[in-house]
Amino acid sequence: MFSMALVGLGCVFITIGTIGLVRFPDLYSKLHALAKVDNVGLGCIALGLMLDAPSLSLALKIGAIWLLTLVSSASLAYIIASAKRKEEVFGAD
Numbered sequence: 001m002f003s004m005a006l007v008g009l010g011c012v013f014i015t016i017g018t019i020g021l022v023r024f025p026d027l028y029s030k031l032h033a034l035a036k037v038d039n040v041g042l043g044c045i046a047l048g049l050m051l052d053a054p055s056l057s058l059a060l061k062i063g064a065i066w067l068l069t070l071v072s073s074a075s076l077a078y079i080i081a082s083a084k085r086k087e088e089v090f091g092a093d
Helices: 002-023 027-051 056-090
Strands: none
Touching: 002 027, 027 056
């Protein structure tokens, strides 16, 4: 029951992040919605799935997937924001 609630909460967070992606005006706000809110949503879904996993190895694999997604999302958000900032400061080449 608790795992289903976590998965549902994760879906709510991902929906909010997607709405933020569509509605926010600038790139930095959109990156914040994607990098923060969607990672919390994915974490809730992963934790809910880990609690219902039939074996420990499957639960650890789900956790590893979430951690890799967390690291890659943060890295890509930094790269995109850095490129946008350089474009704003130095102009488009």
